[in-house]
Amino acid sequence: MTTVLYFAWVRQMIGPSGETLALPDGVATVRALAENLRARGGGYAQAFADLSRLRVAVNREHAGFDAAIADGDEVAFFPPVTGG
């Protein structure tokens, strides 16, 4: 199973702050996962409408949309950070 987490407005659009899911067949990159989630429609379609507005972490490290993902990974989607 893969843990998917959402932060800031991504979470607000989607609703829950995260979920555990089985990676669908053929989903082996962050981009493929994002497109799969977008296809669910509703808040997901809204949150994943423009991937250029999103940033990603895989296993708690910054990553790109082309990063490979596999069962057991933790993938997080969020807007550009605004701390400090």
Add this chain to the structure above:
Amino acid sequence: MIRVGRADFDTAAELAALGPAGAVVSFTGHVRAEPGLAALVLEHYPGMTEREIARHVEEAERRWPLTGARIVHRIGRLEPGARIVLVAAASAHRRAAFAACEFLMDYLKTRAPFWKQEEREDGTRWAEAKASDGAAAKRWG
């Protein structure tokens, strides 16, 4: 030492905890008072935040001869004037401490997974990342 939490901090006590050093440089960030802004609500990615900050402290220690570094970042609802963040770097000499403090702050702004929501009189909105912060971090190579 890295600490992320809701509690306020005492800057003097945090700096004293760095122990004796020839030079201690610190930066304290506060919620800016802006017309219409009631508060900032900060959230973060527990587990990633601490790790990401620790990596940058290690990088600062590789670049400059530091005797200590201390980062405190608050989360939750903070009103104008409230302290948000403390970055402190200690070294035998001032140049290293000044540079490391600025380096850590620039990276905190652009890499540490924190997000600010602005509570305004007319509703809430998420703060946008600033291009100038990205440019500031890039200069460290």
